[in-house]
C-alpha cells in the first residue's frame with residue numbers, strides 16, 4: 001500500500017515555471033534538466049512497484065528527514081515484515097563506467113565524474129538507522145540503487161555493490177513480492193512516525209533569481225507549456241497541441257503558479273489579470289473565478305484571495 005504519493009518538488013515546480021517565462025542560464029537549465037529527469041525516473045520506478053508488488057507492505061515515497069540537524073532524502077522506502085528497504089532511484093542515461101579502485105562513476109563519452117550514488121545511499125541508510133534508534137525502532141535496513149533508464153549501461157560494474165540495473169528491476173520486485181509479509185500495528189506506527197517527521201519541502205533549493213517584471217505573462221498550456229492559448233467559450237484551447245482545459249481550471253492553475261513564485265504578493269483580480277497576460281479578456285470573468293473558488297479577504301478595491 002502506498003502511503004505517500006510522489007509529487008513534483010516545490011523546487012522543480014518553480015524552475016519549470018521560470019523556464020517557461022524567462023531565459024535560464026546554462027547552469028540553471030542543466031539543474032532543471034537533472035531535477036526533471038530525476039523525477040521522471042522516480043515516477044517510472046513507482047509504476048514498477050504498483051505493477052509488481054502486491055504483498056502486504058507499506059511504501060512511502062520521497063521522504064525528507066532530519067536527524068541530529070542533518071537532512072537526508074529517501075526516494076522510496078518500503079516497509080516489509082522483517083526489514084525496511086531504501087531505494088535510491090537513478091535515471092542516468094547512456095554509457096557510463098565504474099572505476100573500482102576509487103569507487104567512482106564516469107560518463108563514457110566525456111569522462112565526466114558523476115557523484116557516486118553509493119555515497120548518498122550509505123549516508124541515507126546510516127542516518128535512517130540513527131533516526132529509527134532515536135525513536136525506539138529496531139527493524140534492519142537494506143538499501144539498493146535502482147538504475148531505471150533502459151538506455152543506461154554501466155561498464156565494469158562491480159557485482160558486490162547494491163546496484164540494480166534496468167533489466168533486473170522486475171526480478172528484484174517479484175522476489176520481494178514472493179516473500180511472506182504481514183504488516184502489524186508496529187509497522188503502521190513506524191510508518192506514521194516517519195510520515196510525521198517528513199519535512200516535505202527541502203530547504204536546499206537552487207532557484208535562479210527572478211523578478212516579476214521580467215517574466216513573460218500569460219497562461220501556459222498544461223500539457224505542452226506553450227503560451228498559445230485562446231479562450232473559446234468555457235474552454236482554453238492550446239493552438240500548439242489542441243489540449244482543452246476549462247477557463248476556470250487554467251486560471252486557477254495560473255494562480256497556483258503566481259503564488260508559488262510570489263508568495264509575498266496578494267492574489268487580487270488585477271494581479272491575476274495581469275499575470276494571465278490578457279488571455280482571459282474580461283476582468284469580471286477572472287473575478288468571478290476567484291470569487292467562486294477562493295476565499296476572499298477584505299472588500300471592494302482591497303479585496304484579495306487566500
Ligand SMILES: [Zn+2]
Pocket residue numbers: 221222223224225226238239240241242243
Ligand atoms: Zn499545448
